[in-house]
Amino acid sequence: MSYISFIKESVRHLRTTGTITRSSQEACKALVSFTDFDTARDIVELGAGDGVVTHHILKAMHPDARLFCFEVNDQFCQHLREIDDPRLLVIQDSAEKLEYYLEQNGISKVDSIISAIPFVAFSKEMTMDILTLCNKVLKSGGAFSQIHYSLVLKKVYKKIFGDIKIKFVLRNIPPAFVLYKIKDK
Numbered sequence: 001m002s003y004i005s006f007i008k009e010s011v012r013h014l015r016t017t018g019t020i021t022r023s024s025q026e027a028c029k030a031l032v033s034f035t036d037f038d039t040a041r042d043i044v045e046l047g048a049g050d051g052v053v054t055h056h057i058l059k060a061m062h063p064d065a066r067l068f069c070f071e072v073n074d075q076f077c078q079h080l081r082e083i084d085d086p087r088l089l090v091i092q093d094s095a096e097k098l099e100y101y102l103e104q105n106g107i108s109k110v111d112s113i114i115s116a117i118p119f120v121a122f123s124k125e126m127t128m129d130i131l132t133l134c135n136k137v138l139k140s141g142g143a144f145s146q147i148h149y150s151l152v153l154k155k156v157y158k159k160i161f162g163d164i165k166i167k168f169v170l171r172n173i174p175p176a177f178v179l180y181k182i183k184d185k
Helices: 003-012 025-032 052-060 074-081 095-104 124-137 154-161
Strands: 042-046 066-070 088-091 110-115 138-148 165-169 176-182
Touching (some): 052 066, 066 095, 074 088, 095 124, 110 124, 124 138, 124 154
16 A cells, blocks of 8 residues: 555544554564564454554564454555465454454464554543453463553553553654553463
């Protein structure tokens, strides 16, 4: 997908994309840096967009790993389905149905969740529901990471995940915060 096409699609659906620019290389690297790709076999990406982070994940993933990408936008899903990698499963549905799709694939817990969902545009209830579900399906020792452009929801993450950490990414438009947690064992 061209950069201009991404911007047009993002502007049309700003509520679900949460941005009009793709994440920078530095932001993508920060988002995926908390996953132990040597051991991770079941990885979830929420709000995959047109796949800019997806490509970073696939490049780092173990050959036996699986990546479950959740995205609600039709155009972005079409673009994601063009990625030729048998480890990738594109799911055109809400992250609220994460547990259902994992169960359909014989999975109860995942090793990593990497998210770019624009929670600031969601209701408090939906945000809490999705984040609580993420914490529920994340294995002990698993990594959760989320990109944001402000820290307005930091307390929500702390309430669900406990001691959440933050990595600031200056080289992104706009500058970004990656909130992350390695789940206690």
